[in-house]
Amino acid sequence: MPxxxxxxxxxxxxxxxxxxxxxxxxxxxxxxxxxxxxxRFAQRLTGATxxxxxxxxxxxLIGLDSGETLLVHLGMSGRLVxxxxxxxxxxxxxxxxxxxKGDQLRFHDPRRFGLMDIAIxxxxxxxxxxxxxxxxxLSDDLTLDHLAKVFxxxxxxxxxxxxxxxxxxxxxxIYVSEALYYARIDPVRLAGSLTKAELKxxxxxxxxxxxxSINAGGxxxxxxxxxxxxxxxxxxxxxxxxxxxxxxxxxxxGVQRLVQAGRATFFCPKCQK
DNA sequence: AACAAGACCTGCATGC
DNA sequence: TGCATGCAGGTCTTGT
Numbered sequence: 348m349p350x351x352x353x354x355x356x357x358x359x360x361x362x363x364x365x366x367x368x369x370x371x372x373x374x375x376x377x378x379x380x381x382x383x384x385x386x387r388f389a390q391r392l393t394g395a396t397x398x399x400x401x402x403x404x405x406x407x408l409i410g411l412d413s414g415e416t417l418l419v420h421l422g423m424s425g426r427l428v429x430x431x432x433x434x435x436x437x438x439x440x441x442x443x444x445x446x447x448k449g450d451q452l453r454f455h456d457p458r459r460f461g462l463m464d465i466a467i468x469x470x471x472x473x474x475x476x477x478x479x480x481x482x483x484x485l486s487d488d489l490t491l492d493h494l495a496k497v498f499x500x501x502x503x504x505x506x507x508x509x510x511x512x513x514x515x516x517x518x519x520x521i522y523v524s525e526a527l528y529y530a531r532i533d534p535v536r537l538a539g540s541l542t543k544a545e546l547k548x549x550x551x552x553x554x555x556x557x558x559x560s561i562n563a564g565g566x567x568x569x570x571x572x573x574x575x576x577x578x579x580x581x582x583x584x585x586x587x588x589x590x591x592x593x594x595x596x597x598x599x600x601g602v603q604r605l606v607q608a609g610r611a612t613f614f615c616p617k618c619q620k
Numbered sequence: 621a622a623c624a625a626g627a628c629c630t631g632c633a634t635g636c
Numbered sequence: 637t638g639c640a641t642g643c644a645g646g647t648c649t650t651g652t
């Protein structure tokens with residue numbers, strides 16, 4: 348999926364389209380996404396005005412003047428893209444929202460791993476899907492103490508631990524490989540085995556990679572585009588991800604690919620210990 | 621409690 | 637050309 352940088356750039360791109368706009372019409376064209384839509388989904392959104400746009404982990408939160416918040420997760424292949432009312436609908440355009448300005452927001456998701464739900468705005472952090480999620484990596488909530496605490500005794504590879512949204516929010520398969528490369532940590536190491544010094548390197552490595560990707564408009568490999576339809580270009584800056592056998596940017600050793608918990612990991616066997 | 625594996629889907633690249 | 641296989645940015649659910 349879209350990971351944190353892609354969700355963040357999508358959310359930012361939606362600001363001019365949605366903020367202070369009324370949702371004039373909501374059309375649901377799929378039986379369900381990852382989960383069934385909540386009761387009276389379209390009716391509860393219709394007529395409401397968007398008062399805020401935020402991101403939490405990989406969720407986009409669209410706050411409404413009705414006191415409810417539309418929650419969107421893009422899954423693996425989801426896009427939220429601006430369109431115009433006259434444009435022909437495409438296959439996999441599952442939800443279409445017309446604004447009072449004549450623009451459309453379309454949720455397009457071939458694999459339907461994405462989801463939409465509605466939370467109570469004042470209590471959204473207790474929503475089932477958000478309640479257990481760990482600290483935002485780009486906020487002060489991500490501290491050395493926190494990482495040390497949640498990694499202590501963990502017998503899963505650090506690569507796998509960093510994908511666990513309960514321990515730290517927003518990271519996915521691409522940025523975990525990239526962050527571990529910059530922190531010079533071997534992805535196979537068990538999370539509980541990392542020293543304080545290594546954890547201390549890991550935090551800025553994560554933040555640097557996420558910020559660099561946000562600045563590049565995210566990563567566009569297959570499905571992802573920004574809300575404007577533009578591609579991101581962080582894929583041109585990958586150090587290790589999707590670069591199996593290519594030379595490490597620092598030492599020229601071949602980048603290695605392995606599979607952990609069923610997912611590809613990329614790393615430099617010489618630089619990462 | 622912790623961890624691994626299965627499940628949910630479509631589309632695309634690859635190899636026979 | 638057609639078909640089978642494997643792989644893809646995620647994460648909830650089920651099983652050990």
